[in-house]
Amino acid sequence: MGLPSGGLTTTVFYVIFTIILFAVSFLWAPRIQAYTALNDVKKNLEKLQVLKDASRREAIGYVNTVMKSSKDAQARVDQFLEYFTIMPVDLDPNGIVGKIEHVTRLQDDRIRDELKALSPGADPVQISVAQNILEVATSLNMIFKIVRHFYIQGQKTKSYFILVQLQMIMPMLVQESEALMSAVDAFKQAQPIGDGLGPMVAGKLMVGKEKVTVERETVYAVTEYKGRKLFVLKAEGPMGTVGRPQVGVEKIINDPNNKISTVIMVDAALKLEGENTGEVAEGIGAAIGGIGVEKFRIEAAATAKDIPMYAIVVKQSLIDAISVMKKEIAEATDKTIERVNRLVEEKTKEGDTVLLVGVGNTLGVAQ
């Protein structure tokens, strides 16, 4: 192309212009990027706020209209949303699992008792539903507040690195928040959620059998399959609870009359992108999620008696796990029971006793 013709002035102007352009893009590039990141984060932050407010309204609405709260629940719900749990110190980790369990149980009991006091007429299912909705609202509130914190900090410091980190994780946070929000629909109507697969498998084997309450919100029944005695354990439905399977497993394993030879755990598992929803997979170990307390205690109980643990999981995405159960997952129930039967036939002999645990939130699934 060459330099533009038109004399010295134009050439000088052209050179100066190029230098300024260079200077601007070199010196201010981080600023410009920070500015775009800031805008991007702001847009997503607004989305998070909408979700947070919607979940709060749902929680208040549920307590007021469905549970017929004796007084307006708005102020109480707002307090619930700000409840925090101080995790035990882990400087000396010996015995920390017990402490974590103690603290999380306390939190759980507190909200339940206060909900009960707020609406004395509500049934246990409604209270568990309100607890689940409150959990969603608390999570969304927390996500929003943390993101807002870093947004304001980025704004104040104009720090490109704070903002760009935030910008990178924002799409995932928004997706996760939307997933949480979609769970509220299922909770409100007490419909089974994807995570309820474990209880559905266990429940199917327990129908018509005598149920024994082994621990709060945790029940088991004894059944039989091809000469083997089967203890089937699950959370007590149709409340929205995961129960305390770890205590149930401990009690059943440690009862000398039971002589458990094998433990089989059924749970929902988060799938990787590309895997099919409702796919059944088998493995070894304690199939149970959560903070780790349940897993620890179940592993300890099984290890102490040298009992093998088999796991069967059904794959699903996060959103599938917390919203109304999809057809593919519901239909995986029978496939999972077939796998359980095959495992029992292969890994045990007649006269053995097997413990089957259906892990998950049993909302909308009885036994």
Place this chain on the structure above:
Amino acid sequence: MAQMFPSIGEKRPKMPVFTIEDCPQCGTKTKRAFKLGDFVYREGGECAKCHAKTIISMIYAELIKVQ
């Protein structure tokens, strides 16, 4: 490792929820819209064929494609 990058999943459109009732006598399955108060393994209505008590075996959401 798999737990570290789980799939969040696709945005779900509003899907209608169905209740499936199984008849323990003749094995007939009835599919109907979900009603408030339904839960899995609860007693359902009467079987249309043999009038036995049915049991709710499944409650699920299904995407209905409109042709």
